[in-house]
Amino acid sequence: MYSWLGKNLPQTSFIKGLLCSLTLAVSCGVGIPTAKAAETVTIRLGPFQQSLNISDVERFAKTGKLPEHLQLYSAVLTPQIGELLNRQLQVDPGFADKFIDELARSPQGRQLISSLEAAIPGSTPETLQAALNLSLRQVNGLSAIGFLRAYPQENITVDASQAAQIALAFNANNLQSQVLGRLLERELLVKNNTPFQPTFDPAATGQATVQQQTLTFQDSQRNRRIPVDIYWSQQNTQAPLVVLSHGLGANRQFFSYLARHLASHGVTVAAIEHPGSNSTAINKVSSQVNLAQLLPAREFVDRPQDVSFLLNELEKLNTQAGQLQGKLNTEQVTVIGHSLGGHTALALVGGEIDLKPLQEFCKTSLSFGESPGDWLQCAAASLKDSKPQVKDERVKSAIALNPLVGRLFGNNGLSKVNKPVLIVSSTEDALTPALSHQIRPFQQLGGAKYLLTAIGATHLSITDPAYPASAATTLVREKRGQETDALRELIRGVTLAFIKQDTPEAAIYQPFLTPAYAQSLSTREIPLRLNSDLPRNIKPWLGFAIK
Numbered sequence: 001m002y003s004w005l006g007k008n009l010p011q012t013s014f015i016k017g018l019l020c021s022l023t024l025a026v027s028c029g030v031g032i033p034t035a036k037a038a039e040t041v042t043i044r045l046g047p048f049q050q051s052l053n054i055s056d057v058e059r060f061a062k063t064g065k066l067p068e069h070l071q072l073y074s075a076v077l078t079p080q081i082g083e084l085l086n087r088q089l090q091v092d093p094g095f096a097d098k099f100i101d102e103l104a105r106s107p108q109g110r111q112l113i114s115s116l117e118a119a120i121p122g123s124t125p126e127t128l129q130a131a132l133n134l135s136l137r138q139v140n141g142l143s144a145i146g147f148l149r150a151y152p153q154e155n156i157t158v159d160a161s162q163a164a165q166i167a168l169a170f171n172a173n174n175l176q177s178q179v180l181g182r183l184l185e186r187e188l189l190v191k192n193n194t195p196f197q198p199t200f201d202p203a204a205t206g207q208a209t210v211q212q213q214t215l216t217f218q219d220s221q222r223n224r225r226i227p228v229d230i231y232w233s234q235q236n237t238q239a240p241l242v243v244l245s246h247g248l249g250a251n252r253q254f255f256s257y258l259a260r261h262l263a264s265h266g267v268t269v270a271a272i273e274h275p276g277s278n279s280t281a282i283n284k285v286s287s288q289v290n291l292a293q294l295l296p297a298r299e300f301v302d303r304p305q306d307v308s309f310l311l312n313e314l315e316k317l318n319t320q321a322g323q324l325q326g327k328l329n330t331e332q333v334t335v336i337g338h339s340l341g342g343h344t345a346l347a348l349v350g351g352e353i354d355l356k357p358l359q360e361f362c363k364t365s366l367s368f369g370e371s372p373g374d375w376l377q378c379a380a381a382s383l384k385d386s387k388p389q390v391k392d393e394r395v396k397s398a399i400a401l402n403p404l405v406g407r408l409f410g411n412n413g414l415s416k417v418n419k420p421v422l423i424v425s426s427t428e429d430a431l432t433p434a435l436s437h438q439i440r441p442f443q444q445l446g447g448a449k450y451l452l453t454a455i456g457a458t459h460l461s462i463t464d465p466a467y468p469a470s471a472a473t474t475l476v477r478e479k480r481g482q483e484t485d486a487l488r489e490l491i492r493g494v495t496l497a498f499i500k501q502d503t504p505e506a507a508i509y510q511p512f513l514t515p516a517y518a519q520s521l522s523t524r525e526i527p528l529r530l531n532s533d534l535p536r537n538i539k540p541w542l543g544f545a546i547k
Contacts, residue, residue: 042157051155104129105182119159180435181427185455187538188529190515202512203493206264208233211323217313219306226306227252227273231259232327235266238503240332240396241314243307244271247339247404248295248376249282255338257464261492267499268327272310274303277340295379300353300408303344304390307335311394334397334499339432339459340376342403342423346441347390349398350417354410355386361407373432377406396502397421399495402459404432405441414444422450422498424491426457428479440542443534450513451534452494454487455527462491483525490521490528 042051056067104110104125117123210233217226229252242262246254252273259269275281276299285294311330318328337345347353362378397420405414423445425438432438434453442451454461458477461484497512511517518530 040155042155044157044159121157121159180439181455183538184427184453184529185527187535188453188515188531189519190531192516192519194516196511196516196520198511198517201493202265202496202509203261203489205261206233206235206266208235208264208266210260210263213324215317217310219309222302222305222309224275224302224306224309226275226310228310229253229256229259229271230324231263231269231271232324233263233266239265239267239329239499240334240502241311241329242267242269242499243310243333243335244269245303245307245335245337245341245344246271246273246278247337247341248277249279250338251278251280254463254467255336257466257488258336258492258495262496262499265496267496268324268329270310270314270328272306274299274306274344276302293379294376297380297382300343300380300383301385301388301390303340304347304392307344307348307395308390308392311392331394332502333392333395334399334502335395336399336401336495337403338401338463339373340404342400343405343408345395345398345400346403346405346409346414346417346421348392348395349419349421350391350395351409352413352416353388353390353408354413355380355383355408357410358407359386371431371433371436373404373437374406377404377408380408395419397498399498400424400438401462401491402426402429402432403437403441405437406432409441409444412444414441415446417445418447420448420498420501421445422452422494424452424454424462426454426459426461428456429459431459435542439534443539443542449532450494450498451529451531452490452518453529453531455529457484457487457526461487461526464488479526483523486521486523487526487528490518493517493521494530 039055040051040053041057042049052070056070060066060070104113113125113129117125210231213230215228215230217228218224219226242259244252244255244259246252252271255271259271262269277295282294311333314328315330317324318326318330335345335348337343358377359381362381366375366378398417399422401424403423423438423442425434425442427434429437439451442449456479458479460478460480463480465480465484493512494517497509500506500509501513513530515530518528522528
């Protein structure tokens with residue numbers, strides 16, 4: 001999921017985004033509420049200045065209707081912007097101190113506060129933190145209107161150009177995940193006085209020579225042409241067949257480094273390409289600005305069905321004379337998926353899709369402040385069947401790398417999963433933020449589970465740097481270089497160890513599914529953690545809500 005991010009937004013969308021950034025800046029506000037409240041807000045953009053009465057802004061936010069003297073701004077002061085002004089960040093008041101403390105200590109939090117200082121002239125870090133703390137304790141939660149009313153001067157001035165930069169760098173969901181990252185780094189650390197000293201390295205290339213073949217299958221029933229790259233070796237193995245499912249706008253070569261690594265250890269890999277959401281399909285609709293309309297709703301069902309169709313075809317191929325005969329274990333399958341492919345993997349392993357909560361969210365709560373992943377999930381909302389059945393019993397386990405989850409499985413659809421699952425999460429993933437797309441979903445899983453957390457990594461950090469840079473880098477800074485080498489090393493080792501748990505070699509690979517292994521590869525730039533459960537003091541964070 002990445003190529004659609006490089007599109008040029010129309011001017012009205014930029015203006016709306018600018019207003020969203022102003023809302024964010026004001027929501028995080030400065031000062032401690034006093035009896036003297038602000039009456040006006042002045043928006044400054046170069047030599048241009050415009051003052052608005054806060055009472056007018058508040059009235060607009062509540063009713064969605066502009067006073068007659070503000071009709072000039074009707075093109076940008078839309079009802080959606082009004083909803084955003086009223087949007088609230090709700091936190092357990094007893095947890096507010098800890099949230100602000102973690103925010104102030106994290107590099108991202110310090111960057112945000114520094115940016116807010118520039119966006120709101122006269123503010124200081126101390127007043128920003130004090131105001132955040134006090135605002136989070138309010139009964140109705142933190143909102144832009146609530147802060148405006150509390151500002152201890154008659155007028156609050158916002159520098160629009162500075163605020164626009166904040167809009168590009170932060171959204172509320174992503175900020176929560178980033179703040180949580182510092183806590184995860186500390187609380188997920190498992191102390192062990194004995195250095196991790198393995199007898200071999202599962203991240204090293206195996207001894208088997210890797211062979212590759214490209215096949216194409218035609219699903220005439222659904223009119224879908226399914227290309228697949230098969231990676232295998234002559235090494236005899238009882239390992240499961242692995243199916244790799246790419247993300248939105250990618251293709252079957254996206255994780256070739258991982259496919260080749262697994263095949264060098266005797267694991268046969270089928271890297272599938274989904275024709276409705278690959279790079280070719282997304283480039284055809286690249287002018288589509290609304291991410292909620294970027295994909296046909298059927299694609300969320302077609303992708304798992306692509307995998308099931310592929311397994312049917314490979315089962316036939318496995319019995320035919322040729323190089324692949326006997327190497328396609330279609331009755332014991334692990335699906336590995338990235339981003340949208342992560343959703344595909346979770347659906348196949350038993351996650352029950354439940355679209356009613358998603359449909360309600362997309363209808364009533366979707367706003368400009370949501371992450372791209374939150375918008376994209378709404379493409380599924382128009383499916384006629386709110387609980388499509390796509391589970392495939394041949395899929396015995398799943399690895400979801402930075403998966404797109406959100407509300408696609410409803411409130412407890414992932415609790416239906418009773419098979420092993422590994423979820424990989426990056427705390428600076430701006431596309432599918434960790435808290436809502438990986439950490440909350442991980443907590444729901446019912447079977448054996450692992451959470452690999454890469455502190456400070458981004459959505460594409462686990463991907464091959466040799467793969468062409470995406471258009472996403474023009475809008476979202478991705479970490480894909482040398483600083484993420486250790487993360488990809490861990491991905492190679494942990495993935496192989498996870499797959500080997502379904503083989504007679506399970507015991508010798510089990511040490512590589514432990515916190516000690518992940519922490520042995522941890523770096524200052526990207527601390528790494530691997531856990532099978534969340535500590536108790538992490539769980540209050542799961543209750544964060546933005547309404």
